[in-house]
Amino acid sequence: MNDKRYDANTITADGRLLLKKLERDGVDSVWDRFRAQLPNCGFCEMGLSCRICVMGPCRIDPFGEGPQRGVCGADADIMVARNLGRMIAAGAASHSDHGRDLVEVLGKVAVNAAPGYQLRDVEKLKRVAAEFGIKPDGKQPSQIAAELSDAMAEEYGTRKKELTLIQRAPAKRQEIWRRLGVAPRGIDRETSEMMHRTHMGVDNDWKSLLLHGIRNALSDGWGGSMIATEVSDILFGTPQPGVTRVNAGVLKKDQVNIVVHGHNPVVSEMLLRACQDPDLLKLAKDKGADGINLAGVCCTGNELLMRAGIPMAGNHLTTELVLATGAVDMMVVDYQCIMPSLGTVAACYHTKMVSTSDKARFPGMEHQEFHPENAAAKATALVKDAIANFNRRGEVFIPVEPVECMGGFSVEAILGALGGTPKPLIDAIAAGKIRGAVGIVGCNNPRIQQDYGHVTLTQRLIENDILVVDTGCASVATAKAGFKQSQALEKAGPGLREVCGALGVPPVLHVGSCVDNVRILVLASALANALGADISDLPIAGAAPEWYSEKAATIGVYFVASGVYTVLGPMPPITGSMNIVKLLTEGLNDVVGATFAVEPDPEKAAVLIRTHIEDKRRKLGLPYIQV
Amino acid sequence: MKEVIVHPERCVGCMQCMPACAAAHSQSKNLFQASLEIPRPRPRVHVGVGLFNEGFPNRCRHCDPAPCLLACLPGAIARSAERNTVFIDPNRCINCASCAMACPFGVIRYHEDHTAPPGKTVAVKCDNCYERQLAGLIPACVEVCKSGALRFEERSEAMKRKTDEVARTVSVGAAPVELAPGFALLNAMKRKQIDLAR
Numbered sequence: 001m002n003d004k005r006y007d008a009n010t011i012t013a014d015g016r017l018l019l020k021k022l023e024r025d026g027v028d029s030v031w032d033r034f035r036a037q038l039p040n041c042g043f044c045e046m047g048l049s050c051r052i053c054v055m056g057p058c059r060i061d062p063f064g065e066g067p068q069r070g071v072c073g074a075d076a077d078i079m080v081a082r083n084l085g086r087m088i089a090a091g092a093a094s095h096s097d098h099g100r101d102l103v104e105v106l107g108k109v110a111v112n113a114a115p116g117y118q119l120r121d122v123e124k125l126k127r128v129a130a131e132f133g134i135k136p137d138g139k140q141p142s143q144i145a146a147e148l149s150d151a152m153a154e155e156y157g158t159r160k161k162e163l164t165l166i167q168r169a170p171a172k173r174q175e176i177w178r179r180l181g182v183a184p185r186g187i188d189r190e191t192s193e194m195m196h197r198t199h200m201g202v203d204n205d206w207k208s209l210l211l212h213g214i215r216n217a218l219s220d221g222w223g224g225s226m227i228a229t230e231v232s233d234i235l236f237g238t239p240q241p242g243v244t245r246v247n248a249g250v251l252k253k254d255q256v257n258i259v260v261h262g263h264n265p266v267v268s269e270m271l272l273r274a275c276q277d278p279d280l281l282k283l284a285k286d287k288g289a290d291g292i293n294l295a296g297v298c299c300t301g302n303e304l305l306m307r308a309g310i311p312m313a314g315n316h317l318t319t320e321l322v323l324a325t326g327a328v329d330m331m332v333v334d335y336q337c338i339m340p341s342l343g344t345v346a347a348c349y350h351t352k353m354v355s356t357s358d359k360a361r362f363p364g365m366e367h368q369e370f371h372p373e374n375a376a377a378k379a380t381a382l383v384k385d386a387i388a389n390f391n392r393r394g395e396v397f398i399p400v401e402p403v404e405c406m407g408g409f410s411v412e413a414i415l416g417a418l419g420g421t422p423k424p425l426i427d428a429i430a431a432g433k434i435r436g437a438v439g440i441v442g443c444n445n446p447r448i449q450q451d452y453g454h455v456t457l458t459q460r461l462i463e464n465d466i467l468v469v470d471t472g473c474a475s476v477a478t479a480k481a482g483f484k485q486s487q488a489l490e491k492a493g494p495g496l497r498e499v500c501g502a503l504g505v506p507p508v509l510h511v512g513s514c515v516d517n518v519r520i521l522v523l524a525s526a527l528a529n530a531l532g533a534d535i536s537d538l539p540i541a542g543a544a545p546e547w548y549s550e551k552a553a554t555i556g557v558y559f560v561a562s563g564v565y566t567v568l569g570p571m572p573p574i575t576g577s578m579n580i581v582k583l584l585t586e587g588l589n590d591v592v593g594a595t596f597a598v599e600p601d602p603e604k605a606a607v608l609i610r611t612h613i614e615d616k617r618r619k620l621g622l623p624y625i626q627v
Numbered sequence: 628m629k630e631v632i633v634h635p636e637r638c639v640g641c642m643q644c645m646p647a648c649a650a651a652h653s654q655s656k657n658l659f660q661a662s663l664e665i666p667r668p669r670p671r672v673h674v675g676v677g678l679f680n681e682g683f684p685n686r687c688r689h690c691d692p693a694p695c696l697l698a699c700l701p702g703a704i705a706r707s708a709e710r711n712t713v714f715i716d717p718n719r720c721i722n723c724a725s726c727a728m729a730c731p732f733g734v735i736r737y738h739e740d741h742t743a744p745p746g747k748t749v750a751v752k753c754d755n756c757y758e759r760q761l762a763g764l765i766p767a768c769v770e771v772c773k774s775g776a777l778r779f780e781e782r783s784e785a786m787k788r789k790t791d792e793v794a795r796t797v798s799v800g801a802a803p804v805e806l807a808p809g810f811a812l813l814n815a816m817k818r819k820q821i822d823l824a825r
Contacts, residue, residue: 008824039674039682042639042774046809049641059773062807063637066773447820571816575809600819 010317010450012480014248017399018321027348029320030339034446046576047080053200062576072200080577081206081213082198084553087573088213089194091554094336095515096187096224097359098264100156102231105266107149108372109235110142116270116376119145120237124412128230132164145234152227158186166222169525172534173563176592177218182211182561184219187227191216206580214561214592221558226518232303236269239306239408239512241417241505246479248318249402250311251327255293256284256390258383259313259322261342262334263513265303267356267370268296270379271332272308277380284387292383297322298337299472299513305407306512312405314480315451315473316444316548320345327396330386334370335360337443337549350392354382405484407510409469411522414511417503422523422530429539432623433495436539436613437467439511439520440474441555442547445570451477453545453569453602458483460606462507465493466613467500469523472514473546483508517555521562536563536593539616541609545569545602560584560594565612567597567605628711631755631766631777632785633684638674638776639810640682644768645670651756651767654741666739671753672768673734679818684768684777687734687753689713695752698729703750712755717743720750 006016009031022029043049048060050070058070060079069075074082108114119125122141129136129144132151136144155163162183166174177183184190194216197203203212233239251257258275260268274280275294284292295313296304304310313322316337322328323342328351331342335357343364346353353365356378361367370378418424428434438461444450454477458468462483470478482488484506489497492507500507511519520542524535531537542559544552546569559566574580588595599605610627617624646658653661653668661668672686689706693713696704703719704726706712715726717740727735727750735752743749756766764770769779778785795801805811 038676038680039640039642040680041641042682042810042813043641046639046813059641061773061775062639062810063775064807065775449824452823570820571813575813578809578812581809581812598816600816601823 008449009446011452011455012247012318012450014314014400015318015321015450018248018318018324021397021399022321022324022345025324025348027324027345028341030317030341031446033341045573047083047573048076048576050074050079050082052082052198055200060576074204077206077577077579078204078209080574080580081209084572084574084580085194085198085209085213085216087550087553088216088557089191091550091552092216092220092224093191094551095228095554096156096191096220098336098515099187099224099228099231100153101264101266102228102235103149103152105235105372106145106231107153110146110149112142114372114375116273116379117235117372119234121234124230124238125234128234131167152231155223155227156187157189161185163187163219163223165226166218168522169222169562170528170534173528173536176534177561180211180214180591182215182218184215184223187219187223190219206577207583210580210583213557217554217557218561220554221518221521221562225515226521228515229512229518232265233410236265236303237307238412239410240413241406241408242309243404243406244305244309244311245402246312246405246476247400247402248313248322248325249398249400250293250295250313251322251325251398252290252293253327253396253398254290256287256289256291256329256387257293257295257327258386259295259297259328259331260300260304260333261297261319261331262300262338263298263303263336263515264334264357265300265307266372267332267334267375267379268300268304270370270375271382272304272310273376274379274383277383280380280383280387283384284390287387287390289387289390292387299515300334302472302475302513302516306410306510306516307408309407311402312476312479315476317446317450323349323351325397325399326350326394327398329389329393330354330382332356332382333360333362333365336551338362350389350394352385352389403480403482403485405479405510406506407475407479407484409505409509409511411519411526414509414523415526417505422526426527426530428495428499430622433465433499434467435465435495435610435617436541437469438540438609439517439542439559439564440468440470440478440545441472441514441517441520441542442544442552443473443549444477445546445548447570448546448600451480451546454478455481455483456602457543457545457606458508459491460603461609462492462496464606464610465495466610467496468508469511469520470508471510471512471516471520474544475510475512478508479510484510514551514555517559521558524562524564534563534593537616537620539613539620539622540564541612542566543568543605543609545605556596560588560596561592563593565594565597565609567599567608569598569600569602569605571598571600629779629781630689630711631686631769631779632782633686634776634778635683636806637774638682638684639774640674640680641774642674642682643771643773644672644684644777645674647767647771648672651759652740664741666741668741669736669738669751671734671736671751679814679821681814685732685734686768687713688732689753689755694729694731695726695735698725700725710755710757710760712757714754715750715752717747717749722748722750724750726750
């Protein structure tokens with residue numbers, strides 16, 4: 001058998017072996033389905049197809065001879081801007097709605113209507129509540145939680161002028177947003193307004209549509225997503241550094257393996273609790289299992305990894321592959337990035353698939369709906385089912401040994417490691433030991449060899465003394481590649497090695513799930529505020545080398561709109577309008593002080609980022625080098 | 628005489644020619660109804676994937692002399708000089724696949740078709756939409772192609788246009804003409820990704 005095909009799909013050892021097994025078992029994978037879709041439709045890839053109304057659907061001929069306008073008269077600029085706007089709206093809606101679910105749990109915990117959940121970080125509760133103008137004076141934590149939950153719910157449809165949490169941004173940044181008229185006014189409002197503006201016959205100025213795209217993305221980054229992260233910390237604990245293990249090798253042959261998949265920790269935290277229940281552990285023993293092994297994939301996995309050191313079996317493109325181990329007794333999903341193929345894949349093994357969210361159902365899965373009121377009881381029942389499934393296993397194939405990794409770097413943890421202030425980090429940057437910092441975020445995408453973009457870019461940055469913070473599937477990629485253990489310091493440049501070595505941290509910091517990209521915004525603001533500067537002045541950048549989802553598009557836009565130069569791997573569907581390509585890659589610099597770049601080759605992306613960082617150092621009057 | 632001419636550099640890979648072709652060769656001639664017909668109508672044009680994931684609409688060239696015609700043992704394949712079209716008679720076809728073996732372009736498929744006796748698998752390929760042409764319509768694949776990759780035109784017209792295009796590139800002081808800079812940018816990015824994977 002020619003194994004080169006597997007090598008072309010993924011750089012991961014577990015991925016290659018499991019892909020081979022999947023093929024042997026006669027199961028289609030995401031790569032097979034990707035190939036079956038080729039060639040992709042060029043109109044769609046360029047943003048030149050419009051399905052918004054039924055006078056159409058319409059296409060615009062990029063060669064200029066066929067139709068140049070949709071039936072309504074929209075030209076290429078308008079069509080691309082409308083499509084991009086809706087993409088941003090969908091991404092903002094997803095992460096922000098995830099935030100809303102957490103706010104609801106917070107509200108229920110406050111009135112004791114969510115048995116099993118608790119307020120794990122009361123200090124953070126008080127800090128965040130203060131930002132919303134809630135005075136603690138002698139109130140019980142539950143009272144504060146009730147008020148905070150109400151205040152946050154208000155942010156979704158606020159009647160105030162601006163979202164509360166944009167005050168966390170440096171003053172200069174807030175001024176830029178106000179001057180442009182893009183300070184977000186309400187989380188749901190901006191998404192709803194985007195859907196309105198892109199309806200036929202509303203906003204037909206592509207620049208004005210894109211400006212609203214910025215406001216929509218900011219309503220997520222400094223609104224819905226930020227609320228999601230903060231409330232998760234309050235309910236489940238603010239992450240602190242800890243060691244765990246990654247890749248498909250974390251699954252255990254002799255234990256009941258339960259894998260959680262999705263994004264929201266509301267369900268998985270209750271499962272974690274149930275997996276530690278002595279009665280259930282005894283039940284597992286009685287069935288011949290040596291214990292209950294809870295592992296994660298995707299960002300639900302990241303949420304548990306960050307807070308509880310739960311092992312991580314893989315990222316986006318590994319989610320089908322882990323089922324081929326035959327060792328997953330149950331996979332429990334919540335929402336986002338859960339491929340609807342999973343039920344079909346699981347049907348070829350003994351894995352029991354369970355969906356849990358009232359808003360996310362999948363073929364081939366049993367639906368067990370979780371609500372704050374019943375979550376603890378449901379979780380116990382599910383773990384019992386998983387234990388009962390242990391003896392139904394067929395062949396088990398655990399392809400590799402797991403890799404050790406360190407996670408849990410919340411902003412609080414990073415500042416804690418620095419002694420409570422960003423000053424040591426700023427000093428190290430000023431001295432040039434660390435040239436700058438880069439947030440590497442986003443997904444996997446079958447267009448790119450799995451993890452190649454993340455790992456190559458990370459390697460090139462850290463060897464050039466650039467600190468990497470990562471989230472989501474990117475963070476799992478570098479963890480699998482061994483960048484999150486102390487030995488990884490050998491891969492770093494001398495300056496970064498010295499600083500990270502002294503602090504006892506790896507050169508690549510896992511800051512959370514994809515919703516936790518807001519931690520990067522908060523950290524960047526802390527650095528900028530300490531310097532009295534704007535985020536766009538800092539020697540920092542963002543990158544999404546393997547992005548695929550609408551959420552990632554929104555994240556990219558809120559990064560750039562917050563002043564962070566961001567390099568994308570895959571091209572977004574905008575090449576139908578060179579005006580928009582130019583605006584996003586050049587013109588935005590004069591608008592928000594940062595731009596996008598698109599560079600599929602991570603080696604070249606690293607050069608772009610290093611050049612940008614040294615340029616920012618020069619402008620700050622810091623020692624700089626020619627890249 | 629007008630014929631379908633393929634301009635591969637303009638194919639954006641949308642595959643709209645395929646369902647349009649299937650619908651044009653259905654009983655109902657309507658895409659939605661056609662999708663419910665038995666036997667299910669199938670396209671005679673097939674979009675392939677190039678080295679860089681670009682599309683290419685592969686259809687019968689109606690060769691002359693036609694290898695398929697020469698290879699057909701029961702004499703089911705004939706040429707209409709009037710329409711410059713090679714036809715397959717589904718009643719005579721014996722489903723032996725000789726024509727497909729002889730075809731250098733791989734455009735012949737075997738399946739049931741509403742024009743063939745019920746239940747009989749026959750060789751099927753492009754017929755230049757002769758039914759549509761009789762009704763004064765242009766071939767269906769050309770009608771739906773919005774990027775100009777498939778055109779219905781005089782061969783001499785296409786050659787003249789190409790000749791002029793080439794001539795303009797060698798004019799003194801001519802700047803290279805970019806047909807569609809956005810499409811070129813997209814393709815450059817895709818090419819990079821594929822080069823990386825190799």
